[in-house]
Amino acid sequence: MSVFTPVPESALAHWLKDYAIGRLVELKGISAGVQNSNFFVTTTLGRYVLTLFEGMSRAELPYYLHLMAHLARHGLPVPGPIANLHNEYLGTLQERPAALVVRLSGASEMAPGVEHCARVGAMLAGLHLAGQSYGRRQPNPRGPEWRLATAQAVRDFLPTDERTLLDAEIAFQSAQALANLPAGAIHADLFRDNVLWDTDADGSVHIGGVIDFYFAGHDALLFDVAVTVNDWCSLPDGGLDGTRCTALLAAYHAERPFTAAERAAWPGQLRAAALRFWLSRAADFHLPRAGEMVLVKDPNEYRDILRLRIADTPPLPL
Numbered sequence: 001m002s003v004f005t006p007v008p009e010s011a012l013a014h015w016l017k018d019y020a021i022g023r024l025v026e027l028k029g030i031s032a033g034v035q036n037s038n039f040f041v042t043t044t045l046g047r048y049v050l051t052l053f054e055g056m057s058r059a060e061l062p063y064y065l066h067l068m069a070h071l072a073r074h075g076l077p078v079p080g081p082i083a084n085l086h087n088e089y090l091g092t093l094q095e096r097p098a099a100l101v102v103r104l105s106g107a108s109e110m111a112p113g114v115e116h117c118a119r120v121g122a123m124l125a126g127l128h129l130a131g132q133s134y135g136r137r138q139p140n141p142r143g144p145e146w147r148l149a150t151a152q153a154v155r156d157f158l159p160t161d162e163r164t165l166l167d168a169e170i171a172f173q174s175a176q177a178l179a180n181l182p183a184g185a186i187h188a189d190l191f192r193d194n195v196l197w198d199t200d201a202d203g204s205v206h207i208g209g210v211i212d213f214y215f216a217g218h219d220a221l222l223f224d225v226a227v228t229v230n231d232w233c234s235l236p237d238g239g240l241d242g243t244r245c246t247a248l249l250a251a252y253h254a255e256r257p258f259t260a261a262e263r264a265a266w267p268g269q270l271r272a273a274a275l276r277f278w279l280s281r282a283a284d285f286h287l288p289r290a291g292e293m294v295l296v297k298d299p300n301e302y303r304d305i306l307r308l309r310i311a312d313t314p315p316l317p318l
């Protein structure tokens with residue numbers, strides 16, 4: 001468990017009187033996740049996930065909740081938020097901003113094969129296409145400004161070779177011209193643990209849910225593809241698995257073809273995506289916020305992925 005605000009059943013039962021989803025049957029804390037306090041909630045009418053937002057400003061939350069509603073309305077397996085009797089998605093519980101979303105079925109697959117990667121590629125293209133008509137805009141919270149500030153904050157904790165790597169990569173990324181890349185609403189954290197796989201009656205699997213939109217924002221669509229490829233298509237040593245990579249990218253390309261500018265930017269965006277997670281994990285590791293993070297992911301994994309993408313990044317295989 002990471003951040004965790006306890007929710008007594010009596011407080012939730014009272015809070016649910018403001019919703020049209022029946023009465024509380026069961027409340028269960030969820031131990032996965034590194035950002036917010038999450039709970040499975042069962043009522044007499046259905047199954048939901050309750051999130052208490054920790055350390056996120058109330059003002060930025062409508063962007064995420066309305067994006068989820070928008071994507072769900074477009075037929076994507078994204079948890080739709082539940083409006084309360086005042087027609088609002090965002091409420092307050094235990095003095096935290098809080099929201100209920102539909103609980104989707106399935107479980108994450110941490111050892112994906114070629115077919116999983118192809119489905120994720122097609123799904124990501126669907127998210128990007130549907131996101132084009134989303135009316136709200138909020139910058140990627142882990143975009144260039146955050147990157148510079150975080151690099152500055154962590155660099156003194158790093159050994160000399162890592163500091164050199166970081167400085168060089170920051171300079172490289174700052175010099176990239178990205179204005180001509182197609183942009184829109186991106187998930188920005190489509191890791192394997194944020195996709196739930198559901199099994200059909202015949203034993204085949206499909207994507208039951210895409211969750212955790214709380215890093216979403218407006219940015220280059222290709223950055224989202226790079227984040228996804230780095231997580232779904234890496235070998236244990238961090239190198240890219242060409243077969244899974246081609247499957248994911250070909251399935252994406254079939255729904256939203258890559259542009260010439262994206263082909264040119266691909267190697268740099270794979271590096272930008274690796275740098276983003278090296279930095280966030282390094283910040284969580286070296287600068288933990290008191291009482292907030294228990295689950296800290298290994299920064300070295302993404303440092304090594306960055307090194308490998310600098311040394312060898314195959315072009316878009318299409």
Ligand SMILES: Nc1ncnc2c1ncn2[C@@H]1O[C@H](COP(=O)(O)OP(=O)(O)O)[C@@H](O)[C@H]1O
Binds near residue numbers: 213
């Ligand atoms: N809508 C949902 N449907 C089903 N399970 C969910 C849903 N939202 C979250 N979960 C479960 O809760 C866990 C943590 O959620 P996540 O959004 O990743 O947390 P955090 O934002 O704290 O990282 C997930 O791994 C998943 O098991």
Ligand SMILES: N[C@@H](CCOP(=O)(O)O)C(=O)O
Binds near residue numbers: 034193194212277281
């Ligand atoms: N995917 C990120 C951490 C974000 O965690 P999540 O549980 O919110 O997906 C990483 O691996 O560093």
